Structure formats: C-alpha cells, structure tokens
Amino acid sequence: MKISTLLRKMRKSKLFMIGFFMLFAITVSCFTSRWWVQWDSQVSDLMSRLGAPDWFANGLSGHPFGADPLGRDILSRLFEGGWVSLKITFLVTLSSMILGSVVGLIAGYYGGWVDMVLMRLCDILSSIPQLMLAICVVAILGTNMFNLIFTMSVTGWVSTARLVRAAVFGCKNKEFVSASKVMGASGFRILWKEIFPNTITPLMISASGHFGGTILLETSLSYLGMGVPVPVPSWGNMISDGRSYITSAPWVVIVPGIALMMTVLAFNFIGDGVRDILDPKNIN
C-alpha cells in the first residue's frame, strides 16, 4: 500500500482519527506539562494533604484535582505520570515488536528445526500467563524502570512472532525472494530487504493492539508493588497508592483512573482503526 493511500484511508477512518486526536492531545499535554504546571510533582506540602479538588477555581495555582496523601498536587502528578506511562508503553511496544519480528522472521524463513525450536519456545512462554511471568521476572530483577520495560517486553512478544512468522510463510516462496536468492543476496539481506517489508502490515496491527494492554499491565504490576518505583509518578502507582484513601479522598484514585481509561480508549480506537484500514479481510 502506498503511503498516500494509507494516509487517505486513515483520514477516512473515523475511529482512527478520534483515537489519534485523543492520543495527540494527551501526549502533548503530558509532554508540555513541565512548562506550565505550577507544582513540583515530587515535592510534598503537608498542609494540603488530601486536599479536595477545587476544579480550577484558583486556576493552576490551586489544586484543580486535589492533592494526594503527601500533599502533592494531583494535576502535576497526573501529567508527569502520564508522560512516564506513555514512555514506558511506547518503549515496551517497540522492543516487543523488534523481538517478535526478529524471532518470527528467523523462524519463518529458515524453517526446519530452527522454526521448531523457536515455536516451541513461543508455546512454552504463551502457556505461562503473562502477568504471572512478569511478576516473577520483576521480582528477580528488582523494581526499577529499566527492569520493568525489559520484563514487559520479554513477556509480550510471542503473539507478534507468530503473526510475523505466518506472514513470512506467505511470501518466502514468491518470485521476488527467489530472484534475490539467484542474484546471490545473503540471508540477512533477503530477510531485511525482501521479506521484512511484507510483514509490516501484521506488525502494525499487532503493535496498535499492544499499547493498551501494556498500560493496563503496568497498572496491575504497580498494584502488586512491582511497577514504576516511587517517588516518580505513573498512572499505575498513582491509582495503587490511593487504595487506603479511597473512602476519605476518592479523587486520589478516580482522577488517574479516568486519565488511564481515556488513554487506553484512544489506543484501542487507533488499534481498531488500523485493523480496519490494513486488514485484507476488511477490504470493502
């Protein structure tokens, strides 16, 4: 598919555009928040502990969404935490896609025992629930940002590898691959230049569906004390840390939860849109 056709289809897909603009707004406001929020997200002010939201009555210099148990401004934490969560999601998705496509390409192209071994490894990994595996790996490595990203990537590439492998099977016996072979291209070159471009479509579908799940997984890990370590905020740890205050200060939990939901919603819309646009089954 040509880039111009793709862009036109994207513009025409309502779902994709809604998701795209939601995500764009969220990303931009999270990224730029460091210049316009009035409070430091990690400095506590015990006078305003669990302060109720004043809903912009005092503009940005008040606490529009209230303050958390340590008196930190929730609005500032919301945007900074959002940026952390988005960064993690992006990095995890990117690295799972890379890992998944490398395994899928190698398994699909070389076939035989290489394929057998790699696919059995996929079978084994996919028969341990991702969350449980992630808990164990984080517990082993210790909780920090890098380990979190590493763990979620290492446990989340299997479905991508399977999709890519299937796509490779679909094209590895085509004429253009044989032509490249006859011309003496190396295995790596054939994989990279000839076969990989043909796996982009399933890869994009897989990636677009991957974002939402990753953010939700981070929240679950945070709740179990294995997410982004404090005091750096993330939506996951903001929700989890509010547990004890849910009756006295529900905003501590509700605000980041809504932000998280909107973001996952945007990712899901984009994912559905991408599927509609790229999936050959939806051609008409």
Next chain:
Amino acid sequence: MGGPVCENSLICRLEKVMKKYIFKRLLASIVVLIGVSIIAFVLVRLGGGDPARMMAGDTATEAEVEEMRIRMGLDKSWPEQYVTYIKGVLKGDLGYSWNYSMEVTTLLATRLPQTLILSLFGFCWACLFSVIFGMVAGIKQGTIVDFGAMMFAVIGQSMSTVWLGFLLILVFGVKLGWLPIQGMGSLKHIIMPGLCVGFGYAASQTRLMRSSIVDVMREDYVTAARARGISKGVTYMKYAFRNALLPIVTSIGVQFGTLFAGAVVVENIFNWPGMGALLTQSIGARDYQLVQSILLISSVTLVCSNFLADLLYTVVDPRISFR
C-alpha cells in the same frame, strides 16, 4: 459401507476426533509443560537472595545456614535439584514450602480451588452476559440496546482491573454498603471480585458476539430460513446463534487463561485467599518450591483450557475436524 451407526451423533463425533487428536495434543502439551517447569525452576533460582539464610534467620552462624541449606536440598547442583523436583511432581508431591512450613500440595489444595471458583464465576457470568447482550445488540442494530452494548464494550476494555476494583469497593462496599469488601465466605463475598475478574472479558466478548451476529444475519442461509416461513425466534436461535458462537468458542481457551492470571491482582485487591495472593507473598520470601509449583499449575490450567476449547470447537462446528 459399514461405518459407525451413529455417524452424526455428537458423542460419536467427539470420540472420532478424540482418538486421533488427543494423542498428538497430549504429546505437545507434555513438551510445553516440561519447558514451563524448566523455565519456572530456573527463574526462581536466578532471583538471588539466599533462601537458606532467610530461613535460618539473621543471627544464624555460617554453619547453621549451611545445615539449613542441606536440609532444604539446596546444596545440590541445579540439575540434581530439578530431577528431584520432577520426580516428586510425577508422584504428586510438589515439594515443601519453607515459608509456610507445610507441603506445597496441601497448601495449594486449599488455595487453588478458591482461585478456580473465582475465575470460573467471573468466566461464567461474562460468557452468559456477553452472549446474551451481544446477541440482542446484534439483532437490534442501531437501537439503544446496541448503543449500550458498544459503550459497555469500549469502556470495559479500557478499564484497569485495579481501578475497577477500587470503584466497586467505593460504590457497593462503602457508599451503598451492600457487599462485603474483602475476604470470602458467603455468596455475597464473591460478587465484587467475580465482577472484577470477568469485566474485561465480558466487554470484549460482547463486542465479538455483536459483530459476529451482524455478520451471520447477512448470510444467505438466514435469509433462506426466513423465506421458508420459519419464525424469527427459531431463525435466530437455530441458525444465527450457533454460527455466531464460533468465534467466541475459539477464543475461550486463551481468554480463560488471561482471566485466571488476572485473578492474581483481583485476589490481592479483595483479599481473596487464592493462589494469586499466595504467589505474590511467596516470591518475596524466595519460596522456590511454592513459586515454581504455582507457575506450573497455572500453565497446566492454561494448557487444559486451550485443549478443552479446541474440543468444544469441533462439537460446535461439525465442519471442523482435527487430523
């Protein structure tokens, strides 16, 4: 000539499928489970931390720690430990949990059923709800029911389980005071965690069921059935429903596994005394035998549910047979 008398009966079909298929699948499952057991075994040992030192206590001398290590069987090499573990597993002995001072088998015998009850409850309500809601939405396209179903699907898939759990606690546990917020005992206790476990699944399945019904309703055989004068109700139930169910059944196996794993978090939120709560506690304590057994049992559950879903698939769709 001379084929089985019950060519088309359900049980007979199932039997035929099973003979060829079960053997192959069992073999593959065994390979997978051996792999899982190795991964689980290595994973817990890579974690650093010295369980013998933890058990012996901070004040123990080197000699005491060494003695404890020998008692725990950790002085042997990894392959030896693995062989001992697997020999035990084959005999139904999952080892000894040093942290809880009891047999892992005994411990899990009390915890596993709780997790299964919770996951099955979540799974059943989600299946029933999504099939009915999705079907009604698909049949009554463009109505308020359809809109409601889509909203439920979209929002349900975007919600974090943790957040949903907190909201349920806040609304039904604290504000309305209808349901107990933690522990187990009565039927009331299972409602909130059960809702929480099945929510995401119900949302995605509602959507799947709706789109599936919409697709099926466009098929010629539905039009043909209506043209033959068969009533709407019979057409929906006999023709549309069964065919629309196929994509749902396909995903059941994988989905049950996801749901089962999701219970880890839900159990921790609602203090449900299941396996998930046990897992998070035992990892911190470096309770090797317990952690690797929990991982192994989870994947056995997953492999079994995939297997059952495949068999169910052949029952629902007579066109599919496994060879």
